[in-house]
Amino acid sequence: MLSKLSRQKVTIEEFKIIDPITEEKIAVYFSLFYIFLAVIIGYLITLFPQTIAGATDFTLSYVYMIVFKIFFLLILPLIWFYRSDYSIRDISPKWTSSFRSYLVLFISLIIGIYVNLINLERLDLLKSAMSNFSTQELILRIFLGILFALIGAGIPEELVFRGFVQTRIEKTRGRIFAIFFTTLFFTLWHLPTRYFNASGVEGTAGDLTSVIIGTGIPVFIVGLIIAIFWDKFRNLPALILFHWGVDIIPFIEAFLQIAR
Numbered sequence: 445m446l447s448k449l450s451r452q453k454v455t456i457e458e459f460k461i462i463d464p465i466t467e468e469k470i471a472v473y474f475s476l477f478y479i480f481l482a483v484i485i486g487y488l489i490t491l492f493p494q495t496i497a498g499a500t501d502f503t504l505s506y507v508y509m510i511v512f513k514i515f516f517l518l519i520l521p522l523i524w525f526y527r528s529d530y531s532i533r534d535i536s537p538k539w540t541s542s543f544r545s546y547l548v549l550f551i552s553l554i555i556g557i558y559v560n561l562i563n564l565e566r567l568d569l570l571k572s573a574m575s576n577f578s579t580q581e582l583i584l585r586i587f588l589g590i591l592f593a594l595i596g597a598g599i600p601e602e603l604v605f606r607g608f609v610q611t612r613i614e615k616t617r618g619r620i621f622a623i624f625f626t627t628l629f630f631t632l633w634h635l636p637t638r639y640f641n642a643s644g645v646e647g648t649a650g651d652l653t654s655v656i657i658g659t660g661i662p663v664f665i666v667g668l669i670i671a672i673f674w675d676k677f678r679n680l681p682a683l684i685l686f687h688w689g690v691d692i693i694p695f696i697e698a699f700l701q702i703a704r
Contacts, residue, residue: 453538454678456614460534464615470524471612474604475629478516482633485512486640493641497588501698502641509596512637518600521608535607536680545681552682556689566693573700582700589696597695598688605630605667606674606683614675623671630667634659644704666690 461467488507495505502508539545560566574582605626614622638646638655647655670683697704 450676452619452676452678456611456619458537459611459615460530460537461612461615462528462530464612467612468616471609474521475609475633479629479633479636481512481516482636486637489637489641495698496592497585497699498701499698500701500703501694502637503596504592504695504698508637509592513596513600517604518595521600521604525608535603536678539679539681548679548682549685552686553689556686557692559690560693566697569702570693570697570700573697573702577700585699586696589699590692593691593695594684594688597691598684601630602670602680602684602687606670607680610671610674619675623668623675627664627667627671630671631660631664634663646704 485507489502489505492507493502493505495502496509577585609629610622610626613625617625635652635655638649638659639652640649642649642655642659645658647658670687674680674683694704
């Protein structure tokens with residue numbers, strides 16, 4: 445029974461990893477660099493707090509979203525990936541295009557969205573905020589929330605921390621170490637920007653304890669769950685859509701200028 449629960453859909457041997465030792469070092473160094481970068485970006489946001497379309501969340505500031513997330517966590521890794529002779533298939537081997545696969549993707553997205561809608565008060569806030577915008581602007585703001593939740597959160601975070609970092613560390617250090625190591629790095633890079641800029645549910649800027657409670661603990665729990673699912677099922681598209689779903693409502697709220 446235990447062996448069945450721990451069995452992997454795709455073992456690490458089935459992944460294409462050209463140079464395991466070197467790529468593990470790259471994964472670790474990049475993770476450490478990204479934590480250090482979060483400190484710099486967190487401070488820069490205090491100097492340049494302008495947000496995209498006047499969104500109310502600092503994670504949608506130009507510095508955070510465009511520089512920190514899209515450039516350093518999406519574009520730069522993709523450039524390295526393709527220059528290293530990898531393809532998308534190498535990130536999620538054995539994923540096939542079928543009705544069942546797309547059904548899993550749809551369910552993953554719905555579950556991610558539902559996580560935020562358990563609190564029905566959020567629906568009331570959304571309905572109330574929608575009345576403050578014209579139809580055209582409302583559609584644009586909802587579109588921006590959906591778009592940036594995907595390209596600024598779902599794709600880059602899962603692509604890098606599950607598809608690359610966890611897989612490379614697992615290749616050299618084993619499954620358990622890879623799960624906890626990746627989850628720790630995934631949690632740590634969230635903290636500096638919140639320490640400089642958080643307010644509300646994510647903690648209070650300058651209060652490390654509140655940031656650890658409001659951001660660190662929830663991110664660690666979610667990151668651990670996602671890392672375990674990646675370890676067992678190796679379905680990166682499903683994890684991306686789940687992560688996307690989790691962030692869609694908060695991003696739309698921010699673009700509708702709802703303070704959290």
